[in-house]
Amino acid sequence: MNLPANIRTLIPVIVGVIVAAAVHHASSRGIVIPEGSLAEVVTPVVSGAVTVAYFAAGRFLETRVPARVRTVGRVLLTWGLTRQTPAYGPAGEVEASRAAA
Numbered sequence: 797m798n799l800p801a802n803i804r805t806l807i808p809v810i811v812g813v814i815v816a817a818a819v820h821h822a823s824s825r826g827i828v829i830p831e832g833s834l835a836e837v838v839t840p841v842v843s844g845a846v847t848v849a850y851f852a853a854g855r856f857l858e859t860r861v862p863a864r865v866r867t868v869g870r871v872l873l874t875w876g877l878t879r880q881t882p883a884y885g886p887a888g889e890v891e892a893s894r895a896a897a
Contacts, residue, residue: 801882804873808854812847816840 816839850872857869858881870881 798882800874800878800880803877804851804854804882807873807875807877808847808851811850812843812845815846816843 819842820839854869854872857872858866859869861869870879
């Protein structure tokens with residue numbers, strides 16, 4: 797089991813669900829969400845969009861910015877639960893890097 801990869805997958809999903817719950821709660825507090833079938837689509841779409849954007853932002857900060865800022869991306873993706881970054885790449889290369897570690 798690759799715990800760091802699982803954590804880095806679940807954290808953005810949790811954030812997406814929290815934001816979707818907040819949108820749903822806000823709709824009962826005055827923010828107007830259209831009635832009918834469109835209302836049933838809004839929550840999952842918001843949740844999915846936030847999940848993808850959150851993960852993309854974390855990966856961008858972790859891989860494409862100066863080293864001193866990379867920690868911010870790692871913390872966004874793991875909430876400090878692990879310091880490990882999973883190996884990404886073709887399956888044969890990933891297995892070889894795990895065996896060497």
